[in-house]
Amino acid sequence: MGEVWPLQDPYNIIITGTGGQGNVLASRIIGEMLSQRGLHVTIGETFGASQRGGSVMSHLRISSCSVFSPQIPKGRAHLVVALEPSEAIRVLKIYGNPTVKVLTNTRPIHPIGVICGEQTYPSLEDLKRWIKELSEAAWFIDSTTAAVNLGNPVLGNVILIGALAATGVLPLERTQFEAALSRRMKPDQILLNLLAYDAGASVI
Amino acid sequence: MSLSMKAQEGARMLVMGNEAIARGALEAGVRVAAGYPGTPSSEIIENLAQASKARNLYVEWSVNEKVALEVASAASYAGLRALAVMKMVGMNVASDFLLHLAQYGTRGGMVLVSCDDPGALSSSNEGDSRPYAKMMEFPLLEPGDFQEAKDMTQWAFDLSEAISNVVMVRSVTRLSHASGEVVMGEIPQTQVRARFTFDGPLLNTLTGPAVNQPWAIREFRRMQHGKLKKAAELFEHSPFNTYIGPARPELLVITSSACQLYSAEAIHLLGAERRIGLLKLGTTWPLPLQLLEKHLRLTDKVLVVEEILPFMEENLKAAAATLAPRIGVKTFFGKADGRLPMESELNPDLVVAALSGILEVPYESVPQDYLKRAEEIAAAGAPVRALTFCPGCPHRASFWSIHDAIQMDGRNGFVCGDIGCYALAASPSGFDTIKTLHSMGSGAGLASGFGKLGVFGLTQPIFAVCGDSTFYHAVMPALVNAAHNKANITLIVLDNGGTAMTGFQPHPGLKVNAAGEEVPPLDIPTLCRAMGAKVEVCDPFDVEDTRRTFLEMMEDQQGVKVVVLRQLCALSPEKRGKRKFQMAVDHELCVGQKCGCNRLCTRVFKCPGLIWDRERQAARIDEVICTGCGVCATLCPAGALKRREVE
Numbered sequence: 001m002g003e004v005w006p007l008q009d010p011y012n013i014i015i016t017g018t019g020g021q022g023n024v025l026a027s028r029i030i031g032e033m034l035s036q037r038g039l040h041v042t043i044g045e046t047f048g049a050s051q052r053g054g055s056v057m058s059h060l061r062i063s064s065c066s067v068f069s070p071q072i073p074k075g076r077a078h079l080v081v082a083l084e085p086s087e088a089i090r091v092l093k094i095y096g097n098p099t100v101k102v103l104t105n106t107r108p109i110h111p112i113g114v115i116c117g118e119q120t121y122p123s124l125e126d127l128k129r130w131i132k133e134l135s136e137a138a139w140f141i142d143s144t145t146a147a148v149n150l151g152n153p154v155l156g157n158v159i160l161i162g163a164l165a166a167t168g169v170l171p172l173e174r175t176q177f178e179a180a181l182s183r184r185m186k187p188d189q190i191l192l193n194l195l196a197y198d199a200g201a202s203v204i
Numbered sequence: 205m206s207l208s209m210k211a212q213e214g215a216r217m218l219v220m221g222n223e224a225i226a227r228g229a230l231e232a233g234v235r236v237a238a239g240y241p242g243t244p245s246s247e248i249i250e251n252l253a254q255a256s257k258a259r260n261l262y263v264e265w266s267v268n269e270k271v272a273l274e275v276a277s278a279a280s281y282a283g284l285r286a287l288a289v290m291k292m293v294g295m296n297v298a299s300d301f302l303l304h305l306a307q308y309g310t311r312g313g314m315v316l317v318s319c320d321d322p323g324a325l326s327s328s329n330e331g332d333s334r335p336y337a338k339m340m341e342f343p344l345l346e347p348g349d350f351q352e353a354k355d356m357t358q359w360a361f362d363l364s365e366a367i368s369n370v371v372m373v374r375s376v377t378r379l380s381h382a383s384g385e386v387v388m389g390e391i392p393q394t395q396v397r398a399r400f401t402f403d404g405p406l407l408n409t410l411t412g413p414a415v416n417q418p419w420a421i422r423e424f425r426r427m428q429h430g431k432l433k434k435a436a437e438l439f440e441h442s443p444f445n446t447y448i449g450p451a452r453p454e455l456l457v458i459t460s461s462a463c464q465l466y467s468a469e470a471i472h473l474l475g476a477e478r479r480i481g482l483l484k485l486g487t488t489w490p491l492p493l494q495l496l497e498k499h500l501r502l503t504d505k506v507l508v509v510e511e512i513l514p515f516m517e518e519n520l521k522a523a524a525a526t527l528a529p530r531i532g533v534k535t536f537f538g539k540a541d542g543r544l545p546m547e548s549e550l551n552p553d554l555v556v557a558a559l560s561g562i563l564e565v566p567y568e569s570v571p572q573d574y575l576k577r578a579e580e581i582a583a584a585g586a587p588v589r590a591l592t593f594c595p596g597c598p599h600r601a602s603f604w605s606i607h608d609a610i611q612m613d614g615r616n617g618f619v620c621g622d623i624g625c626y627a628l629a630a631s632p633s634g635f636d637t638i639k640t641l642h643s644m645g646s647g648a649g650l651a652s653g654f655g656k657l658g659v660f661g662l663t664q665p666i667f668a669v670c671g672d673s674t675f676y677h678a679v680m681p682a683l684v685n686a687a688h689n690k691a692n693i694t695l696i697v698l699d700n701g702g703t704a705m706t707g708f709q710p711h712p713g714l715k716v717n718a719a720g721e722e723v724p725p726l727d728i729p730t731l732c733r734a735m736g737a738k739v740e741v742c743d744p745f746d747v748e749d750t751r752r753t754f755l756e757m758m759e760d761q762q763g764v765k766v767v768v769l770r771q772l773c774a775l776s777p778e779k780r781g782k783r784k785f786q787m788a789v790d791h792e793l794c795v796g797q798k799c800g801c802n803r804l805c806t807r808v809f810k811c812p813g814l815i816w817d818r819e820r821q822a823a824r825i826d827e828v829i830c831t832g833c834g835v836c837a838t839l840c841p842a843g844a845l846k847r848r849e850v851e
Contacts, residue, residue: 018589028218031383035218042350043218043383046325053592053812067349069465070382073473073552075570086586093582097570109829110815111589112633116807117816119587130581134574144828152781153828183207 005171006039006062012072013060013170016091017083018109019053022157026081027058029161032183033176034062044070053112055087079169080135083143083157084109085127092134102135103164105156107144139167141203147196155196162200174201209255213390221353221379222247224386225317228357229287230259232313233392236279237263238272240677241706242291243326244380245319249289250709253718259391265709265718268644268677269294270301273316277305277370280314281414282398285361292320292331293643297678299336302370304416306340307424309368309409309431313361319375322511323549326377328623328641330547332512337372337489338519341428343435344489345373345444348464350384356444356486358389363438367431368409376511378462378549436490444486445495452502453481455562458520459509460485463550467509470555474565488516491523500524501531507558508538511550537562592633595813596774596831598700599626602744603634604809604839606667606696609754610637617665617758619696620654622647622679624671625705626698633810638669645670645678648695652682655691665758669696673703673711675728687735687764694757694765695737697728698744704773732766744769747838774831783832785847787813787825793844796821801841809839 005011013030017023024045031041044059061068077095082088082104092100106124113119122130132138141163147155165172177197181190208223209230219227226248229237239249253263262279266272269290279286290298295318302316318333337344345360347353353375360371404411407423416424439445448468449456457480459467464484471480483499485491500506506524508517517538524534537543543558544550553569560567569575593600603626610617621627621638622645630638640650651668670679675697686693703709710716712726729739738760742750750769757765772779797803805823806816813830814823823845837847 020594028383031218035385040385041218041383042385044378045381045383046377053589053594055589067351067384067465069469069552070378070384070462071466071551073469073556073569075575087589089582089585090589093578093586096574096578098574107828110812110826111587112592112810112812113588113590115812115814115816116632116810117803121587122585127585130585134578134581148828 006064008078009065010061010063010068012077013062013079013081014072014077014091014095015058015060015081015083016087017056018087019056021056021083022154023056023058023083026083026157026161027060029177029180030164030170030172031060032180033172034170036176036179037171039064040066042068042070055090057091081160081164083160085124085131086122088131089127092131096134099136100134101137101169102131103139103160103167104131105143105160106140107142107156139163139204141200143200146199146203150192150196150199155193158193158196159200162197163204165197166201166204205254205258206251209251209259211388213388215388216385217388218383219350219386220247220381220383221350221375222381223251224350224353225357225373225375226251227386227388228354229315230255230391231354231389232358232361233285233394234287234361235261235284235396236276237261237287237289238266238275239289240266240269240272240294241673241703241709242294243706244321244377245289245291245317246706246709247380248317249718250707256719263718265711267712269297273298273301273305277301277310277314279398280310280312282400283312284396284398285313287315287317289317291327292318292333293327293329295333295336296331297644302336303340305370306342307421307428308414308416309424309427310364310370311368311410313364314370315357315360315364316370316372317357317375318372319377319380320512321377323377325549328627328643330512332515334374334488334515335513341432342369343367343371343432343487345371345486346460346488347373347375347379348461348484348486350379350386352444352486353379354386354389363435366438367434369428369431374461376462432490436492439487439490439492440494442487442492445492446484447481447499449481450478454479454503455505455507455559456481456483456499456503457507457509458483458485458516460488460516461511463509463511463555466550466552466555469552470559473552473556474559474563474567476559476563476565479563480559485516489519491519493523493527496520496523497527497531500527500534503534505535505537505562507543507562508536509544509550509555514539514546590631590633591628592810592812593625593628594774595811595829596833597625598744598769598771598773599629599634599698600809600811601747601833601835602696602698602750602769603629603637605744605747605750606754607635607637609751609758610665612755613665613758615664617667619667619669620647620651622668622670622674624674624698626669626671629669644674645682648679648682648686651693651695652686652689652691655686655693656689658692666693667696668693669698671704672697672699672701672713672728676712676726680731683732683735683737683764687737690763692761692763694754694767697766697768699728699768699770700773701776702773704776708773708776729766729768735764737764737766739766739768741768741770744771745833745835747835774833783850785832785834785837786850787830787832787834787837788846788848789823789825790844790846791822793842794822795842796823799842805836805840805845809836811836
């Protein structure tokens with residue numbers, strides 16, 4: 001890791017989840033952490049649906065030399081970070097490939113079609129098996145429960161960032177995380193978010 | 205104030221396209237900015253509004269886009285640099301004034317930013333605002349990345365002053381709402397004094413009165429054409445038009461906007477850098493003909509890559525016909541021949557497909573067996589995630605009552621919808637209640653028309669719904685029309701305390717404006733009463749009272765009735781993270797399928813805070829999702845959903 005990263009240029013990350021899970025903030029923080037290393041970062045976002053329970057996706061393109069398209073080409077994701085497990089599958093269908101790596105929150109959020117009984121939500125065992133089958137490496141953590149334990153489910157995204165840093169897939173450092181927070185939060189919020197980051201890092 | 209509005213000259217920052225546009229305006233010394241919220245444009249005015257005090261600007265959320273353009277133009281007439289911002293649907297609203305403005309001209313630099321939404325990712329149409337530049341004859345700039353979004357906006361003010369006319373900068377969702385790196389420039393510390401000069405002759409558009417007299421139009425248009433010619437000359441040497449590729453490309457791709465990023469990536473994915481040239485145009489109307497001649501003479505084949513309409517493609521074909529004696533005949537590929545789709549947004553893969561077809565180079569994104577397996581898994585593993593109202597959203601409760609009242613009335617009444625989150629009520633999330641859905645204010649306008657069809661035998665009760673911001677934007681004239689013509693309708697104003705869908709921008713009904721200053725709120729019930737309407741105000745979370753009010757309104761056959769349903773948006777800063785009720789399921793009372801309720805709460809009401817527990821065969825509260833609005837407790841026929849007020 002370090003100076004030679006990324007080996008693939010551009011390195012393509014997809015952060016996915018559902019509206020209200022803090023997808024956009026997670027993508028901005030990871031983007032800023034990598035940008036601080038002098039890498040060129042482009043983030044594509046679709047958040048028109050984010051207020052209303054839809055699937056939300058951020059595309060991060062990391063390059064040592066250039067700005068890239070805000071949409072990753074199909075089948076070209078190197079890393080998928082999912083705030084909701086079935087969303088990981090939805091993304092892998094379009095952007096997955098045999099060498100993709102996946103970090104997933106295991107807490108489901110049921111779509112409205114499941115709530116009203118028209119569709120069924122897969123079991124966690126099936127979801128894990130399928131994600132493993134479609135990826136080269138996969139990590140699973142219950143970041144929502146960890147966040148509830150810290151007092152607020154909305155911290156689930158930050159717990160996932162902490163876990164992501166601990167996997168070592170990306171060159172993410174805690175000091176950079178702190179710097180990214182300090183640009184947008186008050187000191188008491190920063191402290192809570194650092195706790196969440198550490199909680200995530202300790203799971204991996 | 206956001207960091208991008210504060211950053212020093214030379215700072216390199218990761219910023220959203222809309223922040224880059226706002227920063228470009230600041231660096232140009234903009235003094236007045238006005239707009240109406242609309243995805244994907246809203247962050248431009250938001251950022252400038254937050255910076256307005258520190259940077260000595262006047263920034264407002266206007267009542268609609270036409271007024272925003274007029275407010276900005278007044279500043280230009282008074283010699284100040286001014287910006288008007290809107291999404292593409294707003295261009296249509298502003299277009300009446302825009303033609304007058306463009307034929308007359310401007311004084312202080314006047315820039316109009318339109319953010320289009322290819323693919324209608326958060327819009328109810330897929331409009332292309334670029335043809336306005338050609339139709340109304342003013343220059344058009346299209347940034348191709350984040351740095352250009354800033355630099356081009358800044359330069360647009362210079363161009364506007366060089367030609368004394370409005371200049372349009374067109375962005376798209378994938379730039380406005382994407383983020384990339386931008387190196388900041390200097391923000392000038394200029395002192396300017398506003399003064400509207402009108403002492404000169406009418407035909408002097410810099411010193412005379414700004415009056416579009418019929419007898420003067422011919423001269424104004426002659427001047428306008430001179431301005432356009434001057435812009436074309438400046439465009440010939442613009443650094444915003446770039447070429448990368450071989451000296452004599454086998455295929456020349458001509459593109460603009462976010463499509464330049466898709467095109468560059470597609471060429472890279474195919475490894476065709478030595479065969480394909482990429483001409484990126486930032487100045488897309490009027491076209492720089494000499495520049496085009498230089499590039500077109502060195503190739504035989506051209507692929508035009510752009511989103512929504514084949515705007516550049518058609519203009520380039522016309523240019524190629526003009527240049528034909530010197531460049532020869534070219535073969536054009538693009539939307540007209542079906543190489544690229546006419547509908548929806550583009551992406552790198554669609555451009556790869558077009559290129560691989562033309563050059564006959566095969567491309568495989570992933571191994572076929574992986575793709576097949578991923579599709580199989582997704583069919584079972586990724587259930588469709590339809591959009592729905594948020595947990596605790598007042599609209600779900602409102603449409604529950606509206607739908608119920610219409611069913612109880614039994615005369616096949618219907619609701620004309622409007623633009624906002626509540627448009628979702630055209631789907632099962634809102635019980636399929638909305639039956640028409642078009643532009644801002646069209647619900648009330650259509651209702652006004654339906655409300656006069658009684659003489660032709662129409663007996664259905666007619667409703668229109670609108671949000672509080674939409675009410676001021678375009679519903680008021682339609683309501684005046686309905687009142688004046690005695691249309692028999694009920695307007696329902698879903699007042700959730702702000703322009704919620706686009707991020708809680710203030711509107712005339714609130715006590716604060718864009719800059720955070722206190723202003724007198726215009727009360728919707730008072731305005732409606734002044735129009736002669738019978739008005740009721742209800743809390744939609746009181747389902748019983750709301751339904752009864754609707755039934756009364758439907759019985760009243762005379763003229764315009766208005767029901768204002770007041771309850772703050774569940775995501776509003778005042779409500780977020782606070783629960784009024786702690787919810788629980790009483791499992792003694794919830795007997796699931798045996799109840800006879802047919803799972804009313806999960807199957808019909810469908811709040812995401814409720815889950816159907818398959819093992820227990822009963823309802824369950826999702827503690828993480830539920831916001832504690834308590835409405836479901838009032839609906840459960842068995843009284844099994846319990847609510848306890850949170851201290």
